[in-house]
Amino acid sequence: MINTVTGTGACPRCGTTTASLRDAVPWCPGCEWNLDAYDPGRREREFGWTWIDRWTHRLAFRATGQQFRQLLGRPLGDTGSGTARTLTAVVSLLLVTAVLALAVVGGWLIVAFPFPNLAIVLGVAMVALAVALRPRFGRVDPDLEVLSRDRAPELFGLIDEVAAAIGAPVPDVVGVDGAVNAYAGAVGVRRRRVLALGLPLWGSLTAGERVALLGHELGHFVNGDPRRGLLTQPAFTTLASAADLFRPVRTTVGGGLVEMVGDALGRAFQWVLSRVLFGAHLVLVSVALRDSQRAEYLADDLAARVAGTTAASDLLDALLATESLTLAVRVHARAGHGPDRWRSAFTEARAASGDRLPLLRQLSVRDESSLFAAHPPLGLRRQLLAGRPWQDPSVVLTPARLERIDAELTKEYARFRRTVEWSG
Structure with missing residues (x-):
């Protein structure tokens, strides 16, 4: 409340x-x-x-505000190599090279010396470390209910239209889950594009807001977000994994004085190394996420291009009210109602709190400013949209088509309602 x-x-x-x-x-x-x-x-x-x-x-509040002022009134479509992007790509390349070097040197130590030999032990350890630090490019979430074109032709048709309107590729995988969220990303070395729509959010939005949501998420395939790039993604994970691997763990219990002193010195060294690696990870991520926030602003602009400025702005206001959305969905899902009732209940809740929206937008700037936030504050995102040229929708989702899309997802909505009922 x-x-x-x-x-x-x-x-x-x-x-x-x-x-x-x-x-x-x-x-x-x-x-x-x-x-x-x-x-x-x-x-x-x-x-x-x-x-x-x-x-x-x-620091984060000032950096967030400075970036907003720099982007206000300027073109957002340039996804070229800025300072943050260049640094992220260079560091990612260096980290991958270091991991490969570990594997190569470790493999050479294993085969270059006759067994038994301490060099072989060191080689095995280096190879094991390289395997642990190898770049990981993710996989499709097992909780995602993957849809097919035959199963949901109207939804896929809308996705195709939105993708064409903003010049984005269509996703390779489209699915739904029970989160009050939506996301788009790339998984695997082949970077298969994935679009996930959270049913509570998708079902509670109006037609225009759904188009804006698709425009924003598909926009991540063309907005140059470093979190999704094959060449930049290692910068977000490798140093954190290394810090976790070197985190000290007590291995000696009892034993003599020599063993206790050796264990203490070893753990002290691990602690220092782990903290240095983690500190470097934090610095790198905080720099790289500046470019991620710029990419979010661009995704909002693409949403406005396809759904219109009004719908894109309303979507951001809806995301400010996820507390009311969650409550409306849970109450009416437990009562056996579907997305039409979720949508009307959420619309009523938003109308009742309309006088508080300006304050919510301002408060989001304080609450969501962080050196480690991938998204700019919702209030600033909406303000940036308001400061850009007005755009009319290029893709319109009619009420009849919205109903057909929801009808295609009847089984998924029913499954979500049962999950809410069982959760108490």
């Missing part, structure tokens, strides 16, 4: 009455004084030390 508090005091900068939502630290809705405040009661700890989390939050 969202509680709104006004009259909590006067802004010391402009005199406007401050406001608060959801027990947040008050801020000024006029000049946004104190919007950058660190609110420990509403944020998960990133490092565990309050003073560090406060400092990194301020």
